[in-house]
Amino acid sequence: MDLLRFITCGSVDDGKSTLIGRLLYDSDSVSLDVLATLEKKRNATNSDSVDLALLTDGLKAEREQGITIDVAHKYFTTPRRKFIITDAPGHVQYTRNMVTGASNADLAIVLVDARQGVIEQTRRHTLLASLLGIRYFVLAVNKMDLVGNDEAVFQKIKTDYDAIAQQLRLPHVIAIPLSALNGDNVVRPSRNLGWYGGPSLLQHLESVPTVADANPHEPRFQVQYVIRPQTEELPDYRGYAGRIQSGVYKVGDKVRIQPSGLETSIEAIEVNQKEVPSAEAPQGVILRLRDDIDISRGDSIVPVHTHPAVVREFEATLCWMDERPLKAGRKLLVQHHSAVVKASVAAILQKTNIETFESVGTDEAKLNDIVRVRLKTAVPLVVDEYRSNRQTGAFILVDEQTGSTLAAGLVTATDAEYFTQELAIEPAFSI
Template structure:
């Protein structure tokens, strides 16, 4: 082997301490999400000169004297014409302290599904509230989605404080209402920050207009919020994407299984189990970037070689023998329906989990979540666009799903229309939206004879 165990261990420690933060912004229409993101990019010196010139030119055409920083993220023509965000806009920027991937998600109720897309991989969500309007229905909806997707950190950005004369009581009342609601949802950490994205107060630089606030600015919080990247604590999972058999004179017996490590780490000499077959073997080599290594970890793309010639193909999952997930053809999950056509009981679908796609049928839709008051609507019969509900699915072949609470990567899946390939729903295995309020409502419904 060309690498030593010492060097790979040091590399592993370096990656575990990575400074990358994925975060999403959300809020009601006109709360100022795009302006906040534009302000972050502009004031953190993450905007190229030609980008700023294009924004200034576009702003002048619209009759605005100052550059409209929202245009840095609202890239679609339809968005610029309407002044709202429709699609998820991804932006990448960095400061000396951390690298960022942000998703600016739509605020309109009909694009809640887009917020699910943007927040599905986020470690932090920034929920904006207009200081003049306070916590509204869509604010509660976005907080519920963040909780459902198990986003560990939520920032409440009370925006447009300049329009309420930077009044501390206004901020305090909104922060208390939101914190109470989000805590009930189970959000583990909530940080409230008063800002004016348009004026730049408390976005990158501290505000001189709110000396009563002693907390961090938005950027300071983004740079310092603790984000766990302890890959050694993750359950190791390796979905096989491709089987490599070069059949060359130099490698006549080479058989490798290529793919991207979804979670955790794999080591040479480690016993593994192949799922769903349950066959076992031992890792004899790991090839990464043309070299043999002793250890590899998520999200590296590698080729793993085993001691035994086992029937393995795309869609199989390699896991440590002592920590392999159970396989089953029955899936209970929470899904967010993202397609325009409804999802109905008895519907035949395709279920895509990591690199494996199998036929499936929707057996039951036990309940639909009402995000307004967190109550459960029993036996709705179908889910329509933006609905979040519980489903029971029967698959044609066994799947090795982790619980979404244990792994957001291997505990998630997609439901696909087999006729045209349309994505129907995003699913989270083993999840139930059991907030204190939802449980109380469900218990009351059960007393009345409803079957959940």
């Protein structure tokens, strides 16, 4: 069976955790011991039904406040497909958590409270999901029972969201009316919404095409650890451990080490301490090369016929996550998987207006702003544009002093003049 990763997002109190709980509960994906615990809590509170949100709200603070704070992952399987669900918080101050959850999702369920309609968080989360490369969207209009299952209310919200989809050029969007609390249109179609002739939420999740995995992309591998045991049994052993980020690697492939540009070939591939003829994303492997080459943590090993950008300056879209505003000239760290390099913000080019999605000029980025910037790094980075490879086009910005995460970033443009061998030798600037 194939696998679909999806995220639920939207504003606070739209019912995301309850929706996921209903999906798990009605699809018989809740274990007996968990069901027994829910029943005990229901009896203790003299409630008429179990609190399905407790299936995902695992933190004590979440249960006390009735909100989602952390990103929760749940797994379930139907006869047709396997699923990984990410429940993202709705509060604007937890936007960083939503970005983390959406980074690996194939589909986004955007919940809207039927009483509230489309609001700022609806727009914000849709924009972020779109920027993060999600192609399939479900507009889940929840709590239809609280508006009398009125079709006109649903159609108005659908029309408002269609305008957002057109602005962002979302390729695949479906709108589904439902009630997570009552289970209407979640797993099975409901007679209470008889005017709706489309699939239930689960029926759609089971039928939507899965996004192609990482393997069709050009092969990418970044070194996480250099293994040199130097024992009597293995005096000359040298292996490069890491995870294949995309594509397929085979023994005998001619490869280039970036950013140095030196070429060699793959002598052996090890998976779980056994040699294999080939390996593919997202496997963790050890690559052994035919030639002894100076290779360090953060270097990339790529086939000679592929050309990732080797850059010291590039443009990126950031979701700023720090309370201290970002200004041009600030020095920080760029962490691109295993590679961590010093960098500075050369310029803040523009900010996205959440209400209109238009780009506007700005000289700073505040908490939760989405901005486009130009970054300069002290040493070259090996990257791809995010639209062509989600794995190698993503990075984070880190504070040098505290180590805290400042922003999630997506590479949006690279410059050909920075791809020369000379850039790998001398720093572009000092930090």
